[in-house]
Amino acid sequence: MNAPARLHPLETRTEKLQSRHLERLAVVYIRQSSMGQVLHHQESTKLQYSLVDMARRLGWAAERILTIDEDLGMSGASAQGRHGFQRLLAEVALDHVGIVLGVEMSRLARSNRDWHQLLELCARFGTLIGDLDGMYDPSLYNDRLLLGLKGTMSEAELHILRQRLQQGKLQKAHRGELAKPVPTGYLRTPAGDVVLDPDEEVRAVVHFIFHTFRRLGSVAGVLRVLAQRGMRIGVRMRTGPDIGTLEWRRPHRNMVVNVLRNPIYGGAYVYGRRGTDPRKQQPGRPATGRTPLLPPAKWQVCLPGQMPAYIEWEEYLRNQARLDANRAGAEGSGPVREGSALLSGLVACGKCNYRMSVQYGKARNGKRYARYVCAHDATTYGGAVCSTVTAPALDRVVAALALEALAPAALEVSLKVAREVEGERAERESLWQKRLERARYEAQRAERQYHAVEPENRLVARTLERQWEEKLAAVRTLEEEYHRQQQHLPRHLTAAEQETIRRLAQDVPRLWTAESTSVADRKTLLRLLIxxxxxxxxxxxxxxxxxxxxxxxQQTPTQMARPVGRLNQLARHKDLLERIRTLRRQGLTVEQIAEALNKEGWKTPTQRSPFNERLVRAMVHRHGAPARGPRPVPSDAPDAWWLADLARELNMPVITLYGWIRRGWLKSASVKGQRVAYADRKELARLKKLRERQLRFRSATRTQESRA
Incomplete structure (x- = not known):
């Protein structure tokens, strides 16, 4: 007698199955976490597909069974990117599904958020859920509680698996044995060791990037130099059929930043430089959004001295601090930027302690001007500008202090400059020689390939000949470019030239103001000192x-005067006006008043231009002044009279005195470019009588003319 067939637990618990469930679809959901499981764990796939037969035995017709297998090879950690699970939710929400079948709950979702969303929809529309353990109705409290526990355990299982894997990686990283891709300039051997790239040109380019950043201090400056010199960065292919092949790529900003930021160049093995942010997950990918680089103090593993280094670890840390300062905006000085303002990024407002920005504009005369502005309150809160200072005035004061502080170290600076000039030439020459050597090798290789083919095989020979010609043309072009670049390379300094530099170093202000010293050089020097x-x-x-x-x-306090727009903004404007009135009472002209003010050291509101006739006349007219008194006679001629004063004394026009001088009736001379007449008491009495006779003669003449 044959034993009865053994029933599946799902078939023994059919009391919850009703006719309304059979009228709707039976959905069989199939999922595996990766394509590797799909290829190598096929028994699990077959077990999931066997649920279709289970649905038939429960009473569903074959055409009423829907198989959703679109999520094969997709992780269940999130519903994003799982189109099959989203389709399942849509079918349940449309009241099309009577039961959802799966091998276990982890196949449906490993996230409580997605799992409880499915339970809520199934409870609302009366959809059953079945797995290998039995059949559940989410609308019943006990079944809902059990399904919730299963979902929690599924999510916890995923967390435990991830934690085990992460701890294993972390333990290996603590020993420095966790293999990671290496950047340009490095190579991983088949044994797993990390060594410097055997190609000299690749290493030379990496050294050049660090040397240029050490000199310029900004990523943009390094990238600009690389572009100007037509340099390429060698990158080893990591994937594909050409894995390990060297490829020369045009440098871009991210490549330069990666070289400067990667701690392997400082000789350190590092793990955990970035954190993960689940909020940045992308559709179809797990929640592994990458955050910005963490500071070294938050790295999970940092083992200095474990890797071959291009720079010292201390220099790497200085580079990071410099890069962070360049990105700090108003909080840091930033890199050396274009513009005439020498202290851009260094000036802070003494009232509110915020960095002052640099503004450039055009004056009325068309020239550009620069000023330092504290506009934090204006830009942040819509308030008024705190304060402004013209850039040239402040630059002159600070530069004078810097030159005074630099004078004792002038000789040392000159020698360092000489060494840098020689080092730059040697480095550039080395890079060019490596590029030329590589191009010549490629041409020689093409030549050997051409000579190795049989002459009769013209189908291959023509192609190899064309490639040979292209390589030769590339060598010729590179050599021409090399000779052009040689004209701009700093030449070797002779002993006499070095001695000249030493002598010039004793006169640092001359070097500072020399035409060959650029604005960027002055800014760089000030940033080193201040x-x-x-x-x-x-x-x-x-x-x-x-x-x-x-x-x-150390700190050096000082005081300066800035240009202002109005006279009343000067601290001593009242004293200045009183001085102008005093000189006016003494009989001085506006030209003489301007000359006297300049000699006495008075400053105009602009602080740049001296007093002149136009400015003094405007000040006298605007602010008022007493009538001008008689001008003093020249000190070397006590009997001398200014013509205006003598005309006033004789009560006659000045033009009449000029007529007397032409007729010889009045003795005169030119003093300081002005006409002076000479008349003592006796001569003055004679002139008065002459003036009276002249007036009587004119009166008599008018009387006769009226009678006639």
Whole structure:
């Protein structure tokens, strides 16, 4: 007698199955986490597809069974990118599904958010859920509780698996044995060791990037130099049939940043430089969004000295601090930028402690001007500008202090400059020689391939001949470019030239003001000496308090005068007006008043241009002044009279005196470009009588003319 067939647990618990469920679809959901499981774990796939037969035995017709297998090879950690699961939710929400069948709950979802969303829809539309353990109705409390526990266990299982894998990787990383892709300039041997790239040109380009950044201090500057010299960065292919092949690529910003940021160049093995942010996950991918680079203090593993290095670890840390300062905006000085303002990024407002930005504009005369502006309150809160200082005035004051501080070290600076010039030439020459050597090798290789083919095989010979010609043309082009570049390379300094530099170093101000010294050079020098310049501008005057914070921690306070727009903004504008009135009472002309003010050291509101006739006349007219008194006679001629004063004394026009001088009636001379007449008391009495006779003669003449 044959034993009865053994029933599946799902078939023994059919009391929850009703006719309304059979009227709707039976959905068999099939999923495996990766394509590797699909290829190598086929028994699991067959077990999931066998649920179709289970649905037939439960009473569903073959055409009423829907198989959803679109998520094969997809992780269940999230519903994003799983089109099959999203289709399942849509079918349940449309009230098309009577039961959902799966081998286990982890096949449906490993996230409680997605799992409870499915349970909520199934409970609302009366959809059953079945797995290898039995059949459940999500609308019943006990079944809902059990399904919730299964979903929680499924999510916890995924967490445990990930934690085990992560801990295994972390333990291996702590020993420095976790293999990671190496950047340009490095190569991983078949044994797993990391070594410097055997290609000299690849290593030379990496060294050049660090040397240029050490000199310029910005990524943009390094990239600009690489582009100007037509340099390429060698990259080893990591995937594909050409894995390990060297490919020369045009440098771009991210490549330069990756070289400067990667700690392997400082000789350190590092793991965990980035964190993960689930909010940045992308559709179809797990939640492994990459955050910005973490600071070294938060790296999970950092083992200095484990890798062959291009630079010292201390220099790597300085480079990171410099890159961070370049990105700090208003909080940091930033890199050396274009523009005439020498202290851009270094000036801070003494009132609110915010960095002052640089603004460039055009004056009325068409020339560009620069000024430092504290506009934090204006840009952030819509308030008013805190203070402004013209850039040239502040630059002159700070540059003078810097030159004074630099004078004792002038000789050392000159020698360092000479060494840098020689080093730059040697480095550029080495790079060019490596490029030429590579191009010549390619041409020789093409030549050997051409000579190795049989001459009769013209089908191959023509192709190899064309390739040979192309390589020769590339060599010729590169050599021509090399000779052009040689004209711009800094030449070797002779002993006499070095001695000249030493002599010039004793006169640092001349080097500072020389035409060959660029604005960028001056900015770089100031950044090496100065950390910050605090500027406090007094709103009611031209006075500005300046405090220079040197790199060594010392401070130098000083005071300067800034240009202002109005006379009443000068601290001593009342004293200036009183001085002008005093000189006016003494009989001085506006030209003489302007000359006297300039000699006495008075400053105009602009602080740049001296007093002149136009400015003094405008000030006298605008602010009022007493009538001009008689001008003093020349000191070397006590009997001399200015013609205007003598005409006033004789009560006659000045033009009449000029007529007397032409007729010889009045003795005169030219003093300081002006006409002076000479008349003592006796001569003055004679002139008065002459004036009276002249007036009587004119009166008599008018009387006769009226009678006639």
């Amino acid at each position: 950390e910050r310049v605090d500027v406090t501008a007094h709103d009611d005057s031209e006075r500005v308090d300046v405090v220079v914070h040197w790199a060594g921690g």
